[in-house]
Amino acid sequence: MIDFCLVGAGFIGPVHAANLSAHPRARLAWVVDLNVAAGMALAAQHDAHATSDLGEALADPNVRAVIICTPPRTHTPIIEAAARAGKAIFCEKPIDLDMTKVDACGVALAQTRVPFCVGFNRRFDPTHRALHDAIRAGEIGRPEMLVLSSRDPEISPPDYVAAMPYGIFYDTMIHDFDMVRWLLADEPVEIYARTACMLNDKENPHRDPDTAMVVLRMAGGTLVHVNSSFRAVYGYDQRIEAFGEKGMLISGNQQATTLERHGKHGIRRDPLLYFFIDRYAESYRRELDAFVQAVEAGTAPAIGFDDGRRALMIAEAGVQSAKSGMPVTLTN
C-alpha cells in the first residue's frame, strides 16, 4: 500500500483523490491546500489528513509519493521540496510556464533521483494507445502526416485565462505536442502557428487566443497539423489521425451511449462527452495505476521530466510563431 500526499484540492485534485481511493494498492494520506476549507473537505471524503503546510505532509515518513495539482506557476518549488524529501513525484502538466525555472528544477530533481512523472494522461487513453501501438508496430509504415483535433467545449474562467496567457498552447495543445512526440518517437524541427479570438468580449474578456492552427515539421520528415478551439459546443472533441505509406489510423471521439435514434429528420446519436474528466476518465485511472506500479517496482515512470520540458518548449515556440506570424525553428 503506497501512501500519497496530494497537493492542490482544486479542479483535477478530486479526480486523482478518487482514483487513489479506488486503487487496491494506493491510499490518499494527506491533502495539502492553502485553502484550508477546500483541503479539509477533500481529505474528509477520503479519510485523509488535511494541512496547509506542505512540509508537515512531506515529513510523514509513510508518505511515499506526491501528486501535484496546483496551478502551474507553483509546481517547481513543490517538486523541489518533494524531491528533497525523497518522495516519488507525479506532477500535472505543464511543469511550469517559464523554461528557466523548469531547467533549474530539472537540475535539482536530477540530483535526487526520485521517480518523476508528468501527467500527460492522454497517453493512457485506450484508443490513443491502440493508435500509438499500431504506428510503432509499423502498421501504416512510415508516418507521413499526423492530424490532431483538440477542442474544448468552453474557455476557462477569466482569472484562469489571465494567469496563463496563450493557454491554448501551454494548457491545451501541450497535450497534443506530447502526443506527437510520443506517437512518432520523433522531435519537431519547426513550428508555424496562427491564432484567432473567435469568442466575444464577454466570453473572452482578455482577448487571449481561443482558436489555433499549427503546422509542425518533424526531424524525420512527418508533417503534423494540430487545430484547437475553446468553443466546441458539441462536446470535447479529441481526434488523432495518422497517415502513412501503408494506410491511415483514426482515434475517434467518445459518446456516453451507442443509442441510435431514427426519425423523420435523420439519425441521431449521442453528443460527444462534454467534460474532459468524463472523456479521459479511463486514462486518468490508468496513468495513476502506471505510476503506482513504477513506484512499487522502482522503475522510471513512463513520462519523464524531459518529456514535460520538451512539450513546453514546443508550446513556447508555438506562441512565438503565433506572435510573429513566422515559422520558428526548434533546436534541442
Added chain:
Amino acid sequence: MIDFCLVGAGFIGPVHAANLSAHPRARLAWVVDLNVAAGMALAAQHDAHATSDLGEALADPNVRAVIICTPPRTHTPIIEAAARAGKAIFCEKPIDLDMTKVDACGVALAQTRVPFCVGFNRRFDPTHRALHDAIRAGEIGRPEMLVLSSRDPEISPPDYVAAMPYGIFYDTMIHDFDMVRWLLADEPVEIYARTACMLNDKENPHRDPDTAMVVLRMAGGTLVHVNSSFRAVYGYDQRIEAFGEKGMLISGNQQATTLERHGKHGIRRDPLLYFFIDRYAESYRRELDAFVQAVEAGTAPAIGFDDGRRALMIAEAGVQSAKSGMPVTLTN
C-alpha cells in the same frame, strides 16, 4: 439495339422507361396502357409509340422484349400473349396472386421457351449482392440465422390495398422470401407468421395487416426471421443480416449524403432514403441491364419463372399461418 414494349404506364413503368432510354443498347418502342392518356404521356417522353391494344404492339416485328408493369392479377394473360408472340419477357413481381393461374401460365410459357425474368430487383442491389457473394464464397461458413428488416415508410392507397389483401406478404415480403432463397440457395420447409394492424382506421381503412413477423425454417437448417411494416416514418428500412459459424454480414441502409452534423443535442446524419425508387435506383438499372444482356446473348435471365412461383408459394403459406396462428409446412 433491342426494342422494348412496356405494358403499364403506372407506378413503376416510368422507372423502367427511363432506364431503357438511358441504356446504350435498348430502346423503348411501345407503351401499352388501357389508360390512353397515361400511355401517351409516357410514350411521348421517350419518343415511343402508344397504344391501348397489346396486340398492336406485339405485332411489331422489331419488338424483341416486353416489360410487364401492370397490376398483378393482369400479368398471366399478358405473359401468355407475349410468349405466343415470341417476345422475351420481363415481368414485375408477383407473377400473380393465384397459384392455379401461375401454374397454368408456367405450362404455357414452358412450351414457348421465350426468355422470362421476374423483377426481384433487390438481387441487383450492390450491397445485398456483396452479402450474397460473401455467403456463397463461404465467408461466414454455414449460415445459421438470417434476419431481414423490410419496412416501407407508408401503406399503399386504400384501393391498392383492397385489390391485394395481405399485400404485406404478396407485395412486400415476397421480395424477402426471394432474397432468402437466393442468399441461402435453399428452400424453406416451414413458416410461422404473426401480423397486426397498427395503423389507425383512417390510414388503414381495410384493416389489412400492416405489420408482420415471420420465422422460416430452411431445409438446410438455417433459421430465418423477417419483419415488415408499412409505417417506417424514418424512411425505407431495408437491412439483411446473415449470421454463420465464422461471422456475421450486415447489408445496411442507404442515405442521400454522408454529412454528419455535430451539435449540442447530438450527432445527426441524413434520414434513410424514403422512396423505394431512390433506394433501389441502382438495382433497377442493373436488373434491366442484366435482362438486356441475357436477351442479347440468348441465355436464360437470372431470375426465372420458378423463382417467381416459389416466392409466391411462401407468401401464400405465410398468409395461411397468419390466419390460423399455426406454423405451416411447406412442400415442393
Added chain:
Amino acid sequence: MIDFCLVGAGFIGPVHAANLSAHPRARLAWVVDLNVAAGMALAAQHDAHATSDLGEALADPNVRAVIICTPPRTHTPIIEAAARAGKAIFCEKPIDLDMTKVDACGVALAQTRVPFCVGFNRRFDPTHRALHDAIRAGEIGRPEMLVLSSRDPEISPPDYVAAMPYGIFYDTMIHDFDMVRWLLADEPVEIYARTACMLNDKENPHRDPDTAMVVLRMAGGTLVHVNSSFRAVYGYDQRIEAFGEKGMLISGNQQATTLERHGKHGIRRDPLLYFFIDRYAESYRRELDAFVQAVEAGTAPAIGFDDGRRALMIAEAGVQSAKSGMPVTLTN
C-alpha cells in the same frame, strides 16, 4: 457501510466481490462456498471471512445483505435461509429452473418482507437504459415491434449445459424476456420458438439447442423477435431495436476502442467486446449500486421476485413451444 455475505465464489462471484470492494459504502464481509479453497481465495483478496457454512455467515449480525451467485438449482434454499435471517437479498438469475420451487420460495419470502432483487443486470446498461427511457418517454410513440439479438461467443462447458438443458432459454434469453417486459411495460400472451443445434458434437456433446428464434405477442399488441446463438465468433452481440409509430431506436454493440484502420482491403474497427463481463461491466457496477441504495433507503429494489418469476415463466413456455413446434399461450 453495508456488510455483505456473498454465496458462491465461482464465475460471477468475483465480479460482484470486486464491485463491492470498490463501492464507497459497501464491504464484502463473508464469502460462503462449499469449495473451501475457492471461498478462501476470493475472501483473501478482499479481506473477508470465508466459510463453507452459510449459517455461520448469516449469524453475523453485521451482515445486512446477501448476494447469491451459486448454480440456479441451489438458489431457493439459500434465499429462504437468508430471508429467515432477515437479510436483504440480491439473487442471480434465474431464481430457479422449477416453477413449483420458485412459487414456494416466493411465498416464504413474502412472509419475511426482506428486500429482494434479481440480477437482471442488463437493465442497468447505459445504452439499454437510454433506449428504455426513450420508449417510456414516448419518443417512438406506441411500440410496434421489438427485435433483440442476444448472442454469446461460446457455449458453456458440457457439465454446465448438462445441468441446465435448454439453457439458451433459461440462462440467456431469460435476460431478453426480462428486457422485453421492462422495455414495453407489458406482458406476453403468446410465444413461438424454434431451435437448432448448429455446433458440432464435440462443441455441443449434449445436443442441447445452441441457436434459437422466438416470436412473442404482447398483450398490448407489440410483436417481438428474439434471436440467440452460442456461436457469435465475432464477439458478444447484444442489440435491441425498438420500432414504433414515430421512429426507431437501436441500442448497439460495444467495442474496446474507437480506432479505425484504413487499408487497401477496407476499414477495420475493433471486434465487439468478447466477454459478457467486459460488455456489461458498467451494468454490474450500477445494479449493485442501485441495490446498495435501496437497502440504505429501505425501499424496494428495482427488480423484484415477481420479475424473476415472470421471466422464468416465459422461458418455460418458450421451451415448451420449441419442443412441440407449436405456439404456446401465456397466462398469468
Added chain:
Amino acid sequence: MIDFCLVGAGFIGPVHAANLSAHPRARLAWVVDLNVAAGMALAAQHDAHATSDLGEALADPNVRAVIICTPPRTHTPIIEAAARAGKAIFCEKPIDLDMTKVDACGVALAQTRVPFCVGFNRRFDPTHRALHDAIRAGEIGRPEMLVLSSRDPEISPPDYVAAMPYGIFYDTMIHDFDMVRWLLADEPVEIYARTACMLNDKENPHRDPDTAMVVLRMAGGTLVHVNSSFRAVYGYDQRIEAFGEKGMLISGNQQATTLERHGKHGIRRDPLLYFFIDRYAESYRRELDAFVQAVEAGTAPAIGFDDGRRALMIAEAGVQSAKSGMPVTLTN
C-alpha cells in the same frame, strides 16, 4: 438538344463524353484531338465526328458548346478560339498554370461575353453541397475553422508530373482552394505551405512534392487547413470539416457498398472508392447538367472565369510559400 464539341479525348474526356450521351438534352457532336486515333475511338463510341482540327469543329454552326479537357497549358488558346466562335465554354481546371496567360485570356473572353464555366466538379458533390448549404444557412453560425483532407491514392505518371511541377497545388489542392472560397464565401489573405517528398525515387522520379500541409487565413478570420498526399493507399480520401460557433459539419468519404463484415479480428467495411471518377461520378454528371441548364437558359454558369483565376492565384502563392518556407500574403 445542345450539340457539344469535346476537345481532348484523354483522361477525363471520356467521362464527359459519356455524361453528354446520357443527358436527355445534350449530344456529343465532335471530338477534337491531335491524336487522331484517340479522337476517332471516342467519337465512334458516341456517334460523333472526329477531327484533329479545332477550327473545323468550331465552324459547325450546330455546335453551341465546347468542353475543354486537354492539358492545362493548352487551355487558353482553345478558350480564346471557342470564345471567338461564340461557343459556350466548359473548361477543366486549372485554366492555365501561368497567371499572365490567364489574365490575357480573361480579357479576351470578357469581350465575347460567351458563357464560361470552370470544372470544379466537387462543388456538385451532394454531400459537399449539403455541407455548403448548411454553412450558408447559418447552421454552424460563424465558421471558425475549416479542415480539408484531399488525398489521391497514387501519383500521376512521371511525364504528367514533369509537365506540371507542384501539381499537388495546381492540380489537386486547387480544388480545395476553390472549395474554401465557395464554402466560406470569403477570400484568403495569407497562405503558409509545407511540402515533402515521401514517395521513393521510382514512384516519384522528379522529386516533385507528393505531400503537403497548408494553413490559410481568410479575410473574415476563419482559419483553414488543407492536407494532401499522392499516396492514400486506402483509397481516394476526400473529407471536409467545418467548425463554427454553433457546431461542426463533416462531409465524409464514400464507399461502394454499406456491407459490414463481423469476424474475430474486427468489423470490416469496404475501402473508400479508389478512383476520383468513381468518387465524383455524381458530381461530374451534375456539373454538366448545370452547365447545360445555364446554356439553355442563357444564364451565367455557376463557376466563372474569376473563380478559376482566384483558385490558381492561391495555388501559386502556396507554391511560393512552400519554396520559401515563409507565409505569403495574398492580395486581390
